[in-house]
Amino acid sequence: MNKDLRNQCHTILPGNQDESPAEHFQKMAQWCEQNDIKHDIYGEGKLIKSFEQKVADLLGFEAGIFVISGTMAQVTALELVCRQKRNPIVAMHESSHITRFERQGYQLQNRFNVLPVGNMFRPWTRKELQAWPDEISAVLYELPMRELGGQLPSWDELRDIKQHCQLQNIHLHMDGARLFETAAYYEKSYQEIAHGFNSAYVSLYKGINGLGGSMLLGDKAFIELADMWMKRQGGNVYHRTPYVVSAAMQFDERIAMMPALFERTQEIYSLISDFPQLAVNPTRPHCNMLHLILPLSYEKTVELCEKLATQKGIWLGNPQIAQHPDQSVIEWYIGDNLLKMDNEQLREVFQLIVGQI
Numbered sequence: 001m002n003k004d005l006r007n008q009c010h011t012i013l014p015g016n017q018d019e020s021p022a023e024h025f026q027k028m029a030q031w032c033e034q035n036d037i038k039h040d041i042y043g044e045g046k047l048i049k050s051f052e053q054k055v056a057d058l059l060g061f062e063a064g065i066f067v068i069s070g071t072m073a074q075v076t077a078l079e080l081v082c083r084q085k086r087n088p089i090v091a092m093h094e095s096s097h098i099t100r101f102e103r104q105g106y107q108l109q110n111r112f113n114v115l116p117v118g119n120m121f122r123p124w125t126r127k128e129l130q131a132w133p134d135e136i137s138a139v140l141y142e143l144p145m146r147e148l149g150g151q152l153p154s155w156d157e158l159r160d161i162k163q164h165c166q167l168q169n170i171h172l173h174m175d176g177a178r179l180f181e182t183a184a185y186y187e188k189s190y191q192e193i194a195h196g197f198n199s200a201y202v203s204l205y206k207g208i209n210g211l212g213g214s215m216l217l218g219d220k221a222f223i224e225l226a227d228m229w230m231k232r233q234g235g236n237v238y239h240r241t242p243y244v245v246s247a248a249m250q251f252d253e254r255i256a257m258m259p260a261l262f263e264r265t266q267e268i269y270s271l272i273s274d275f276p277q278l279a280v281n282p283t284r285p286h287c288n289m290l291h292l293i294l295p296l297s298y299e300k301t302v303e304l305c306e307k308l309a310t311q312k313g314i315w316l317g318n319p320q321i322a323q324h325p326d327q328s329v330i331e332w333y334i335g336d337n338l339l340k341m342d343n344e345q346l347r348e349v350f351q352l353i354v355g356q357i
Contacts, residue, residue: 011312011315013332016336016337040240043240060195061200062218068237077216078112090136095145098140112137112138123151138173139161140174144181144289148281149280150178152286172197174201194217201215206333209335211246265290275353275354277295278353288333292316292329294330295326296328304316317331317332
């Protein structure tokens with residue numbers, strides 16, 4: 001939908017609060033002054049090195065490296081594993097970002113081959129991975145699975161996958177774009193969740209709300225090799241400082257907010273239950289995101305969203321096509337906006353939606 005239309009709305013439901021560039025840059029400047037921040041030079045500098053190690057320590061990895069994009073980080077990591085094992089086969093769910101949103105880069109650049117694992121509508125299991133008779137070099141697991149409304153495997157299922165990959169010498173890589181949103185559900189530390197993964201990627205702009213960028217995490221030898229390949233691909237930008245400062249200055253605060261966001265998500269589920277015309281996926285929250293399912297076609301939902309935006313100043317989000325032609329989906333990340341909205345105001349929004357069905 002039209003981004004300009006979103007910007008005209010005074011009530012935006014999904015996501016975190018937007019700051020203007022001037023507001024955000026001002027906060028960055030103040031934080032830099034308070035902490036005597038100096039620019040990195042091609043990734044070398046006190047701030048970036050300490051932040052890389054901070055994130056690595058939080059997840060229990062030996063080392064980490066800032067990478068300008070998650071797209072570059074993940075396919076490079078998986079390709080390196082395949083090179084080392086001389087086997088180009090990687091297994092992942094068909095909803096993975098690599099297969100759905102990266103314009104088939106892994107395939108057209110001859111990086112590796114992908115085996116789809118599991119059912120497209122639910123998290124995959126160890127048995128579904130074992131159904132492939134092929135020798136597999138690496139497996140990617142996304143925690144949580146965005147295209148499934150933020151679903152997560154059970155702790156026992158995740159443990160089984162970790163054990164299987166270890167026994168079969170399969171490199172287990174985590175797509176942790178939204179990893180920080182998972183601890184409240186699992187009631188585990190990030191180290192416990194990441195334990196058993198050989199490498200991981202985390203985003204610095206999704207839940208953390210930074211300007212952009214990512215971290216790739218693993219053992220020191222793997223990260224040193226990945227560092228060389230990021231440079232070979234043009235990822236060696238002169239100053240990473242803006243991205244690192246933007247993430248680092250709010251990192252601890254954002255991590256500390258995650259339990260409250262999960263609790264708010266549970267409250268929103270309770271509110272939605274009062275409106276039987278609406279449904280959610282998953283049926284109970286796994287993290288602070290959900291898919292709101294409307295009993296309207298995609299085209300009618302677009303009309304509904306545009307009407308609420310233009311007439312009421314309310315932004316519901318971007319509709320998506322659902323499997324059923326008379327249904328549609330809107331992804332909600334429960335962030336600052338819905339955390340601050342009181343229940344009565346949100347209930348009024350649901351009533352407006354239902355009134356158009």
